[in-house]
Amino acid sequence: MYNLLRSFLFLFDAEKVHHLSMNGLRLFCSISFIKKRIIKIYSPGKTAPVTAFGLTFKNAVGLAAGFDKNAKYLNELQALGFGFVEIGTVTPLPQDGNEKPRLFRLPKDKALINRMGFNNEGVTVVADRLKNWQGAGDNPELNNNPKTLPTDTCKLIIGGNIGKNKITANEDAWKDYEICFTALHHYVDYFVVNVSSPNTPGLRALQEKESLRKILTHLQTENKKYTQPKPILLKIAPDLSIEEIDDVIDLAMEIKLDGLVAANTTINRNNLNTGNNKLDTIGAGGLSGAPLKNRSMEIVKYIFIKTNGQIPVMASGGIFTGADAADSIQAGALLVQVWTGFVYKGPAIVKSICNYLLANNKIHH
Numbered sequence: 001m002y003n004l005l006r007s008f009l010f011l012f013d014a015e016k017v018h019h020l021s022m023n024g025l026r027l028f029c030s031i032s033f034i035k036k037r038i039i040k041i042y043s044p045g046k047t048a049p050v051t052a053f054g055l056t057f058k059n060a061v062g063l064a065a066g067f068d069k070n071a072k073y074l075n076e077l078q079a080l081g082f083g084f085v086e087i088g089t090v091t092p093l094p095q096d097g098n099e100k101p102r103l104f105r106l107p108k109d110k111a112l113i114n115r116m117g118f119n120n121e122g123v124t125v126v127a128d129r130l131k132n133w134q135g136a137g138d139n140p141e142l143n144n145n146p147k148t149l150p151t152d153t154c155k156l157i158i159g160g161n162i163g164k165n166k167i168t169a170n171e172d173a174w175k176d177y178e179i180c181f182t183a184l185h186h187y188v189d190y191f192v193v194n195v196s197s198p199n200t201p202g203l204r205a206l207q208e209k210e211s212l213r214k215i216l217t218h219l220q221t222e223n224k225k226y227t228q229p230k231p232i233l234l235k236i237a238p239d240l241s242i243e244e245i246d247d248v249i250d251l252a253m254e255i256k257l258d259g260l261v262a263a264n265t266t267i268n269r270n271n272l273n274t275g276n277n278k279l280d281t282i283g284a285g286g287l288s289g290a291p292l293k294n295r296s297m298e299i300v301k302y303i304f305i306k307t308n309g310q311i312p313v314m315a316s317g318g319i320f321t322g323a324d325a326a327d328s329i330q331a332g333a334l335l336v337q338v339w340t341g342f343v344y345k346g347p348a349i350v351k352s353i354c355n356y357l358l359a360n361n362k363i364h365h
Contacts, residue, residue: 158189233261253311263292288317
């Protein structure tokens with residue numbers, strides 16, 4: 001059924017379809033009996049909670065950052081059974097991002113290319129939206145707990161993916177990360193520092209060891225001021241060399257970072273089925289989806305072996321099926337994130353992956 005709908009939706013601009021689809025889901029979820037039906041159909045029945053970074057996730061499958069940039073669709077994504085949703089990337093000031101079109105499908109490769117450029121409404125608006133969502137306790141349908149549906153045993157975990165504004169110089173980037181960290185601290189369960197998007201000029205230079213140290217240690221210092229510190233993770237690019245990954249691992253171990261997310265989108269275009277003419281027409285951007293699976297898994301496995309499992313890892317990149325997720329968990333990941341897989345596989349992806357993991361006993365407890 002979804003394959004048929006997808007064929008129709010793929011006839012239209014990818015970014016417009018994204019907003020149309022999610023607003024449609026929001027409309028359906030605003031009608032109580034339809035929402036209950038959606039939960040029944042798409043939410044995993046039996047799930048195995050996963051503990052990571054001191055948090056308990058109701059299942060191992062999350063939605064990666066970039067899908068719900070502005071925290072607009074948490075209620076709807078919760079109904080689809082996600083164990084966690086990472087909002088953002090959020091920047092201190094609102095920004096429009098890069099010129100449209102900026103999101104492209106590569107169906108022959110089960111992939112996407114995006115050059116969104118951290119388009120978001122700014123941290124103040126996003127924080128207010130999260131505050132309102134958490135304050136939805138007067139809704140009896142949510143059992144007076146805004147983060148828990150009646151069928152859940154664990155709340156929906158929210159991650160805050162934070163970045164810098166395009167106009168902010170790299171030497172001042174740490175200030176942008178602090179602003180976002182402070183504004184979102186009360187409303188998210190964990191943070192991901194994004195210095196690995198290829199779509200903000202110069203951003204990836206912040207992955208250099210000393211630049212990272214300045215940003216991360218400053219956030220850790222700020223974090224200690226709160227009675228409830230939040231886990232801080234770093235999202236890394238799949239295009240890093242082994243030496244650069246070693247630098248990240250060394251720093252993460254040294255400063256006792258809470259975890260890593262592997263990996264962001266890639267600028268690599270090798271071994272794609274999509275023709276060069278189409279790729280040239282699309283131009284620059286980060287590639288996500290199936291072509292990223294092996295590289296993402298390689299990095300997860302490398303980090304796991306190098307650290308002897310001491311740094312928790314969240315796998316992101318090319319996860320479409322339960323088998324993909326199981327491979328990532330086998331490689332050493334505690335949790336997995338989907339994005340492009342959600343676009344290609346549709347709303348049943350969480351249930352499908354969770355059922356596979358449970359049936360094959362591939363859950364970390």
